Amino acid sequence: MAKMWTGRTSGETDRIADDFNSSISFDCRMYRQDITGSMAHAAMLGQTGIITGAEADELIDGLQGILDDLDEGTLSFDPSCEDIHMFVEQVLTERLGDVGRKLHTARSRNDQVALDLRMYLRDEAAKLTELLRELEEVLLKTAQNNMKAVMPGYTHLQRAQPILFSHHIMAYSMMLLRDMDRIADASARMNVSPIGSCAFAGTTYHTDRRFEAERLGFDDICRNSIDGVSDRDFCVELMSALSILMMHLSRLSEEIVLWTSWEFRFVELSDKYTTGSSIMPQKKNSDMAELIRGKTGRVYGDLMALLTTLKGLPLAYNKDMQEDKEAVFDAVDTVEMCLRVMIPMIDTMRVLPENMRRAANEGFINATDLADYLVKKGMPFRTAYKISGSIVAECIARGCVLDTYPLEDYKKHSELIGEDIYDEINIEHCVETRISAGGTSSVSVLEQIDWVRGRLGSR
Ligand code: ARG
Numbered sequence: 242m243a244k245m246w247t248g249r250t251s252g253e254t255d256r257i258a259d260d261f262n263s264s265i266s267f268d269c270r271m272y273r274q275d276i277t278g279s280m281a282h283a284a285m286l287g288q289t290g291i292i293t294g295a296e297a298d299e300l301i302d303g304l305q306g307i308l309d310d311l312d313e314g315t316l317s318f319d320p321s322c323e324d325i326h327m328f329v330e331q332v333l334t335e336r337l338g339d340v341g342r343k344l345h346t347a348r349s350r351n352d353q354v355a356l357d358l359r360m361y362l363r364d365e366a367a368k369l370t371e372l373l374r375e376l377e378e379v380l381l382k383t384a385q386n387n388m389k390a391v392m393p394g395y396t397h398l399q400r401a402q403p404i405l406f407s408h409h410i411m412a413y414s415m416m417l418l419r420d421m422d423r424i425a426d427a428s429a430r431m432n433v434s435p436i437g438s439c440a441f442a443g444t445t446y447h448t449d450r451r452f453e454a455e456r457l458g459f460d461d462i463c464r465n466s467i468d469g470v471s472d473r474d475f476c477v478e479l480m481s482a483l484s485i486l487m488m489h490l491s492r493l494s495e496e497i498v499l500w501t502s503w504e505f506r507f508v509e510l511s512d513k514y515t516t517g518s519s520i521m522p523q524k525k526n527s528d529m530a531e532l533i534r535g536k537t538g539r540v541y542g543d544l545m546a547l548l549t550t551l552k553g554l555p556l557a558y559n560k561d562m563q564e565d566k567e568a569v570f571d572a573v574d575t576v577e578m579c580l581r582v583m584i585p586m587i588d589t590m591r592v593l594p595e596n597m598r599r600a601a602n603e604g605f606i607n608a609t610d611l612a613d614y615l616v617k618k619g620m621p622f623r624t625a626y627k628i629s630g631s632i633v634a635e636c637i638a639r640g641c642v643l644d645t646y647p648l649e650d651y652k653k654h655s656e657l658i659g660e661d662i663y664d665e666i667n668i669e670h671c672v673e674t675r676i677s678a679g680g681t682s683s684v685s686v687l688e689q690i691d692w693v694r695g696r697l698g699s700r
Contacts, residue, residue: 245327259321264563267570268325269318274360275325275353276308278436281456282348289449292343300344303337304329325357326350347446348439351470351558355435358566360457362479365573366428372580373421373486377414377697379588384410384690388683391672392507392597393606400604403668404681406507406597411689416489418696423482431475434459438469441557471557473547476569480544483576484537490579491537494530497590501527506596511589514582529586533579543572598668605633607643607666614665618657628654 244252254262280301287297307329310316322328327350334341384407394404434457437443437450443466450462463469500507501515510527518524547568550561608629615625632654636646643666651658664670676682679689 244323245330259323262323262560263320264324264566265318265320265322265328267567268354268357269328270570271357271361272311272318272325272329273308274357274364275329276304276311278353278356278360278457279329279344280304281453282436283344284456285449285453286343286346288452289447291346291446291448296340296343299337299340300333303333303341306336307332324350324354326353347444347448348436349441349470351440352435352438352466354562355438355470355472356457358569359431359433359435359459359475362475362569362573363428363431365577366424366431366479369483369573369576369580370421370424370428372577372584373417373424374697376580376584376587377417377421377693379584380410380414380417381690381693383407383587383590383592384414384686387592387594388686390592390594390597391601391668393601393604394681400600400606402609402681403601403606403671405672405683405686406592406594407683407690408681408686411686411693413489413493414689414693417486418693420482420486420489423485424479427475427478427482429460430478432459433461433463435463435469435472438463438466441467441470467557471554471562473551473562473565476565477544477547477551480540480547480569480572483572484541484544487533487537487540487576487579490583491534493583494527494534497530497586498527498534501525501530505600507593507600509591509593510586511591513589514586529582533583536575536579540572540575543568543575601668602642602644605636605643607668607671608633610666610671611643611662614662615655615657620655620657 244254246252283292283297283300283304286292286300287294292300307316316332318325319328319331322331330341330344333344387406387410390406391403392406392409393400394402394409434450434454436453436457437448454462463472497508497510499505501510510525510529512525514527514529515525516528518526547565550564550568554561611632612622612625612629615628616622620628632643632646632651635650636642644663648658648660648662651662673682676684679685
């Protein structure tokens with residue numbers, strides 16, 4: 242089949258050049274957006290009198306037929322077509338003859354591909370947002386159902402202060418909420434129509450760009466046709482948001498890997514989301530979490546690949562830009578897969594509060610509360626900090642903890658310490674008295690859960 246752009250050149254490209262140039266193997270996934278965009282374009286051409294109303298109707302019917310046939314699998318993509326845009330136009334022309342040849346009036350593949358990609362990605366962004374909402378629901382449920390689980394909170398991966406497990410989970414909930422906001426921001430900026438920019442300079446036909454934009458559900462049109470075909474910020478922005486999201490999923494995954502180890506045993510994953518070892522019979526590995534952590538690098542890589550591709554490109558369209566699609570498709574596919582695994586993995590995860598509580602007993606995580614106790618009795622904080630430190634050192638030397646350290650020994654460090662110290666440094670008490678906004682007490686954590694629920698409800 243002769244190439245549609247045969248004109249100045251013979252179009253007889255070498256086979257290897259054809260393969261190299263072709264994008265249909267990956268841009269075919271945008272066929273629905275491509276055909277819907279073409280239908281709006283045909284309608285606009287008819288509406289403005291650039292073609293007749295009857296011709297527009299014929300084009301729209303023909304396009305609908307192609308869409309139906311592709312949906313039903315009775316038409317398959319022709320790999321010898323350069324890209325999805327050429328394929329649709331070729332089939333249309335085969336089916337309609339000369340009328341089919343009118344579709345590409347006042348349009349270029351440059352604005353067409355920019356349109357398709359925006360439409361495709363806004364749908365993907367909506368899908369990912371729904372999955373994020375599901376993950377949020379699972380986190381809220383996990384937090385709500387485990388309000389009594391007390392664990393050591395960590396800094397430098399050293400036991401630091403006691404917290405509610407739910408407080409820790411809610412930290413991830415906050416991150417995901419920001420991820421949802423970032424995707425919503427990217428989607429809003431993306432939802433601007435480039436169609437009608439044509440090759441890049443606009444057109445002499447009296448087109449109606451707003452008509453097309455409205456029909457395709459865009460909020461506005463790109464105001465500069467050169468920018469309309471050259472801009473791939475919307476891909477970069479979505480991939481940046483997805484990279485941040487993956488960073489969050491990766492941090493959570495890392496904690497799951499830690500928590501499921503015998504060293505921690507804070508949670509146990511369902512057998513459905515773990516694997517065994519081919520040699521060590523005792524193993525139960527958190528492969529899904531590790532893979533999510535691993536795939537994070539891949540999404541960062543996609544973002545870097547596109548940023549690097551774009552950085553030296555002069556305006557307007559350059560073929561380099563065809564490289565945008567595999568990167569951004571890989572990023573959205575990867576994130577979607579990770580979310581689809583993360584949701585049920587967390588949902589079926591068993592929390593083991595006794596093990597968390599045992600870990601909370603050790604590590605002197607109530608030492609801050611001992612210092613605060615002395616401060617409340619009138620001692621300056623820095624002095625209280627020093628005294629508490631030397632008590633901890635003595636406990637370590639003797640092999641006891643603050644809760645079992647005898648009162649008479651406490652008194653040797655400070656006369657201010659009385660019998661009430663034991664209540665004050667009780668781990669549950671330490672948690673429940675941290676009532677500051679955003680803190681770890683159950684009152685504060687329930688407030689956080691409510692707040693996130695409200696934000697999710699109002700979206
Ligand atoms: N397949 C091309 C891409 O993905 C479509 C645009 C082609 N435009 C051109 N002037 N060759 O970027």
